[in-house]
Amino acid sequence: MVDRFNVSACRNSLFRIHRFTAWNIFCNSLSQSPQTQLNNINHLQRKLKNTKHYKWLVFITIAIGTFISVVDHGSVLIALPVLQSHFGVELSSVQWVVVGYGLTISALLLPMGRLGDYFGKNRIYMLGMFIFAVASMLAIFSPNLTAVIICKILQGIGSAMVQANAIAIIISTFSSSERGKALGSHLSVVGTGLIIGPALGGLLINSFGWRSVFLVNVPVGILGILVAIMVLGTQVSDKIDFKENPFDWKGALLSSILLATILLIFGNGNNLGWSSYPIMIATGFAIILLVLFVRIENRIKSPLLDLTIFKNPLIGLGIMSSWISFFGTGGVRFIMPFFMQRVLHLDPLTVGLSMIPPAFCMVVFSPISGFLSDKYGWKRFTILGLTLSSSSCLLLSLWVSETSTLWFLIPMLMLQTAGNGIFNSPNNSSILNAIDKSKYGVMSAMTQLVRNSANVVSMSITTSIIVLSMALSGSSSNLDNLTPEMSGAFVSGLQITFLTLGIVLCIGLVGTIIRK
Template sequence: MNLSFGSNYRWWAFGAMAIGLFASVSDHGSVVVALPSISNHFDTDLPTTQWVLIGYALTISALLLPMGRMADIVGRKRVYVLGFVIFTVGALAAGLSPSVEALITSKIFQGVGAAMTQGTSMAMIVSTFPPEQRGKALGLQMSMVGLGGVAGPAVGGLLIDVADWRWVFFGGSVMGAVSVLAAIIIIDSKQVGQPTGDREAFDWLGAALSTGAMVSFLLGMTGGQRLGWLSPLILGALGSFVALMIVFVWWELRAPSPIMDMRLFKRRLFTFGVSASYLSFVGMSSVRFLMPFYLQAVLGFSPLQVGLMIVPSASMMIIMGPLSGRLSDRFGVRLFTVGGMAVTMSGLIVLSTLTPSSSFILAMVGMTMQSFGVGTFNAPNNSSILSVVEQSKYGVISGFLNLVRNSGNLTSIAVATVIVTASMASMGYPPSLAEVSVDSDPGLIAAFTSGLSLAFRFMSGFIFIAIVASYFKGTPIPPEKEIVLQEQPARGRTPA
C-alpha cells in the first residue's frame, strides 16, 4: 500500500506528525519535573538548573520565524525531518551530559531542532487537509498538544521514580527517533508543501534581526523580576528589543524576499486574529503559573493532588480543540472565538474571588472554565488567520503563531508576578513568590491571595479586549475563494 497516496493519506500523515507533536510537547513537561533531581545530582542551585529550560525556550522562540520561512523555501518535510534528527541527538546528548553546563548546551542544541519542527508542523498539517476541514485539522493538532502537556509530567515522574532523571532525556530521544522514521516513511513532500520553480532567496538580515529582537525580549521578560525591572541590564534588553523591531519592520518592508511579509498586517482579520491570540495566552498562562502556588501553599494540597486537580482543566483543551475546530468549519468562527473568550473571562472572574478559605471546588471550576474557553477559541481563531494567508507562507506564519503563543505566555507570567509581588510588598512582606509555602505566615498567605485575585481581574481585562478583537475581525475567506487567493501575487493586495 502506498501510504503517501492512499485515500486515507491525510490521516496517516496526521498520525505521523501527531507523534512528533506529542514528543515535542511532552519533552518540556517531563523536563520540568526532572529539574529538582538534576539540581541535586550536579549539586547546583535551582536558578542555575532552570537554564536547562530557559536556554531551550529561548532558542525555540528566537528561531521560529527563520525556520518557518526556511521550510517554505526549501521544503517543509526536509526541515521537519532534519529538525527531529537534531532534536533526537540533542536529547541523547542531554541524557549523557557529565555536567550541568553540558546539559544546558545540549538542550540549546535540541532547541534548534524543536524550532524547526514547531515552525513547520502546523503548516504541514493544514496543507494536508482541504480548506473546508482546516478547523478540524487545527483542533486535532491542539488535542495532541494538550495530551502531550498532560502526559509529559506524569511520564517524566514515572521515569525518574523507576530509573533516574537521565531517562527523561533518553525517552525523548526514542520518541524523536520514532518521529523521524514516521515522517520519512509516511509524509509526502509535495502534499505538505514542496516549493516548485525557482527558489526564493533567504533573508539572512531579517533572520538576524528577528532572532536578536526575540532574544532581547525573552531575556528581559525572564530576568525582570529577578534583577529588577529598572536595572540597566533589563532596560538595555527591552530597549534593544524595541530598536531591533523597528529596524526589522523597516527592512522587511523593503526586502525582496522577506522573512515575514509585514503587509499581511494590512488584512484586518490577520491583525485582529493575531492580537486576540496573543491576548488569550496573556490571560491563560497566569492561571497555569499561579494556581499551583495557591493550591499547595494556601489550601495545603500535595504536589500529586495538585497534579490530579489540574487534569480536568487540561482535558478541556484536548476535548474542545477538535470539537470547536470541526464545528467552526460548518458554522463559522465568530461564535467559537467570541464565545470561547467570554467563557475564559468568566473563569478568570471566578478565580479572582478566591480567598484563603475558599473551597478547592471553586478553584477547579474556575480553572476548568478558563481552559474550556481557550480550547474553544484557539483552533477556529488560527483557522481564520490562515484563511487570508497564501499557502506558500504557511510555514513562516505557523512559526509566527507559535512565537505569539510563547511571547504571550512569558508576558502573562511576568505581569502576574509583578502584580502579586507588588501586592505582597504593599502589605509589608517580601516581594518574592519563593516566600509562599504551606508553612508561611497567615498574613503572607493573605497578601499573596489578594495579589492573585488582583492579577486575575487584571488578566480578565486582556481577555475582554480579545473578545472585542474577535468580534470585529471580520469573516474568513470561504474555502472556494481561497484558491483564487493562493494564485494571486502576495504583495500589494489586500483581500476583502
C-alpha cells in the same frame, strides 16, 4: 467527525503496501547503497501518498512530534519545584528552565518556518525531531541547573523546527474546507499531551527522580523520526527557488535577535529592576532592531515576513487575539504547580493528576469547535472561547486562597482550558485560510510564535507579580518552607496575577468581537 477515519484503516494503508513494506526496506537496506535505500523510502512514501487515508497518516506523523513536545513541557513544569529544591535555587532562577526553552523557540520560529518554505517542510521537521531527541538524552546527565537550561535551549532549537513546520504540513495536506477540523484535531493532540504530561511527570519524579522526565523523550523521538521518514519522505516538491526569491537572512537574524531581546527583557526585568540601566538599554536596543526589521522587510523582494498582510483585519486582529489567548493561560499553567505544591502542600503526583480534567477539556472541545467552525464560521466560537477563559481568570482572582480546594481549582482550570480550546482552532483556521500557499511555512510559524512568546511573557509577568508581592511583605522568593505570612503574600500576588490575566483576556475579547 473525521470523515470515516479510523486507526484500523490507516494501519492497513500503512502496512499493506505490495512490495515495499517498511520491513522489506529495513532487511534489504543491509546490503544496499545509501542511494538505493533512499529511493526505496521515497517509493514507499509515494505509495502511501496514493492511499485513501494519506492525509490522516500525515496527521498522525505530525501528532507524534507535537505530542512529545507537549508531554515534555508538562512534565518539566511539574519538575520545576523539584529542580528548585534539588539545586537550591530561587524561583526567579528555576523559571529559566522553561523561559530559556520558550525564548529559543520564539526567536527561531519565523526563520525555521521560512526555511521550510525553501528547503522543504518535511526535511526541517525531521531535523528538528533529531535535535530534540539528542538534547533530551544530554539533559539526563546534567550536573547542575545551568546544564539543564542549556539542554532545554538545545531542545528549543529542535522544537522550533518541529513547531514551525508541523501546522504548515497539516494545512498543505488538508483542503480549506477541512482545516478547522484538522487544526482542532491537532489541538486535541495537544490536550492529550497536557493530560499525560503532568501526570506522567509526577509519576516519574515520584518513582525515579527528575531526570526521568527527559529519558522518555528519547524512544518516542526516534519513533517519530522513523515514521516521518516513511510517511513524509525526503523529497520536496513545493520549495521556493533561491535564485528568484533569495532567503531573507538579514530579516531572519534581526527577528531572532529582536525576539530574544524582548523576551530577555521580560525574563530579567524582575531580577535587575524594570528601571535599571541594563533593562533600559535593552529596551532601546529592541526599538532600534524593530525599526530596522520593519524597514528591511518593506524593501526587499522576498521578505521573511510580509508585513502588509497584517493590514487585513482578519489576520492582524486574529494574531493579536491569539497572542492574548495564550498570554491568559501560560502564566496560570506555570504558577499553579507552585501554588498547589508549596501553599496547598500537595505532592507532585496529585498536582499532575489534577491537571488531567482541564487538559481533557481541550481534547474534547478543540476538534468539536474546529469541525463546527468549518460549517458555521469562526466568529461565534472565538467569542465564546475568550469569554470562558476571561471568566475563569476573573473568578480565580476573587476566590483563590490558602484554603482553596481542588473541587474549586479544577473546575476553574477546566473552564479556562475549554475556552482556549474552543477559541484557537477556528481562529487559526480563519488566519491561515486568508494567506497564499507560498507563505504557509512562515505563517504557520507565526501562529506558533504567538503561542510561545505569549507563554514566555505571561510566565515572566506572573513571576514578577508574585515576587513583588512577596518582597513587599518582606519575604524571600525562595518557596521552600513557606511560613503562613509568606503563603499569604504569595496568594495575594496570585490574586493580582489572575486579575491582570483576566483583564487582558477581556481586551482580546473586544478585538475578536470587532474583527471582520
